[in-house]
Amino acid sequence: MSKSKQTVEHCALQLKALIASEKRRVTSYDVAQAAGVSQSAVSRCFKPGASISPAMHERVMRAASVLDYIPNAAARSLITRRSNMVALIITNKANLYYPELLAELSKQINAHGKHVLLFTLAREADVGRALADVWQFQVDGVIAAARLSPEHIAECERRRMPLVLFNRMQRDQPVNTVSCDHVEAGRMLVSRLAAAGHRHFGIISGREDSSVATERRQGACERMAELGLPPPVIVAGNCDYQSGATGLQAIIDQLGAVPDAIICGNDVAAIGCLDAARHALGLDVPGQLSVAGFDAVEPSNWLSYNLTTLRQPMQKMAAAAAELLSNLIDNGGSEAERRVFSSQFIEGATARLTPTGPRAAPLPAAAVAATAGIRQLVAIM
């Protein structure tokens, strides 16, 4: 027994020198030879849950340890048809504003035993090239936080590539999706602001091709119409800091006055708007003007801003995306599933949220209840 141990170690060391001189990689066959067993036995030792005797396991592991053997994932994936890699396609436009998003998605995907192959797109147009690479790499699935065309989605289906869209609704096609309800978020915000007596709104939206910003604007406009408010002044923007400043000026120019409230496509634009209002125009926020955004990015919580905004439950969304994709990979997808999450209203201090003056109607009891909870998760459908 002790002699056998020495033999294994001895053989392994000898073999290791040979391999080094040949500049080869260490293979399972080498380990098998050093341990004096078959290659398939080695393979089984590295497969969790395989039937192996303890003696064999130890013998093999000793040899493997001496030889610094690590299984080759490429060879494995060739035969198992599983790469244990998930492609994450993400536009570095607005998405990368959330440091959390990437970290959280990566963490959750790892938790399912998979690894992230990252595709960051400078422009939305690059998605085609990214997908071409995706096919080569034999990833097990794709999470897309970027705008995929219907053709791209169809291609995923055709290639039987599990796909989960993140925060992008594709309403015409049945496709697995994890998303925040941005329409609802826009509606919630308007409801709260209208309840406090705001009537004249300005909206600094994102570009037309940004589905998130578009949905937020759409929800806001819907709700305004329902409440019988005058149509808002809408200006286009980029969802960046500068857009907030220029958008504010554009709205004031167009309206010929300062509106009651400005809703921005995201927090960064809202902060730009806020800074311009206070520092460039000398407006009192929220005294003369209310400003609100979306996302609850970290700076929105800083003392200088304390922004009124809506937070997406990013962790839950990331977990849902990873779990959905993992399911899809393991069990195949029967029908498209949509997991929609609600935003959480953050009161902040840049919007007046209680009615003032004689004209404002009293807040109905239901609305009071709805606005009472701070950081309250409204609903998960």
Place this chain on the structure above:
Amino acid sequence: MSKSKQTVEHCALQLKALIASEKRRVTSYDVAQAAGVSQSAVSRCFKPGASISPAMHERVMRAASVLDYIPNAAARSLITRRSNMVALIITNKANLYYPELLAELSKQINAHGKHVLLFTLAREADVGRALADVWQFQVDGVIAAARLSPEHIAECERRRMPLVLFNRMQRDQPVNTVSCDHVEAGRMLVSRLAAAGHRHFGIISGREDSSVATERRQGACERMAELGLPPPVIVAGNCDYQSGATGLQAIIDQLGAVPDAIICGNDVAAIGCLDAARHALGLDVPGQLSVAGFDAVEPSNWLSYNLTTLRQPMQKMAAAAAELLSNLIDNGGSEAERRVFSSQFIEGATARLTPTGPRAAPLPAAAVAATAGIRQLVAIM
């Protein structure tokens, strides 16, 4: 000729149905069969720069197109020993420039024809597990923006895995590195502040295990000593917003007075410090207190802050890292290379930068020269 074309397409379609029914993948062999050529010919058609007749190329490509053939990267990497993947190990410090860094690195790595396999670490301790995964995936190289232990670095060397450290100096070991000179940055900042007459400094540093914050502090302290200034009050922090606020209070408590200037480990802490100074303590910045940070993250440039800070040339650093690693992969590394970049001083408006009062000494000519160059590359060792 026309008949041959039809034959290719016809065969391909027929074969495609067969493959679909067998639920196999489309292989180069299938394409070869459809096109009526050898499998090696197909392989060559997908290898850039291989010698192929135009007729053959077109014939193969037509068949490939009908069959939706895409080469399998796993099989390729098995034989070429190139996966075209680079592992990117990065600690999730929730730093605001993390998304920018990631996007830029990813972009530059893509520019070299490689793809990013992402490993985000929640804790520095997870680096061991991440590396274990790295070995399996047969990546061509590793970029580490995380703290690797000397043992980890040694393991990379042992396995002949090209490694580039990003923004982490490992002074004892010869290891390829791309970094900003944080010591120099700390020195530059103190030089500028001292030249404007600041004498009593507070430093809100990062945790001891953060090499970047440590080097910045070290550089700052060095320069203070050289200039004969009183030793600064140093408090530990986390490099987050909260640290800036608590750090400021701690410094004031310890000093029994407000110092002339506070240097923070990074911009986020500096912004926290700034907000606390202005909003909680009612201090005039830079009138009563100067505050400065590092990194020039986007919010540092916002109107509410306009922070005095130092910018790392992130794009150049990312490009250098990708190029260095790419070289290492292609040509092997002879000796460890270090590319060190200088920070760029951003004046901002949170630090008084001109001398006031009679006591301030005039700025020596040498100091003026040293701070004049913008984005200057100091040295490549």
Place this chain on the structure above:
DNA sequence: TTGTACGCGTTATCAG
């Protein structure tokens, strides 16, 4: 439980 033999899909080598 263990060993044998084969195949995963590609690139590289070498002869024609």
Place this chain on the structure above:
DNA sequence: CTGATAACGCGTACAA
């Protein structure tokens, strides 16, 4: 320029 054949390193029926 083209085709046959041998690797690459592993997982897995199948037989023992």
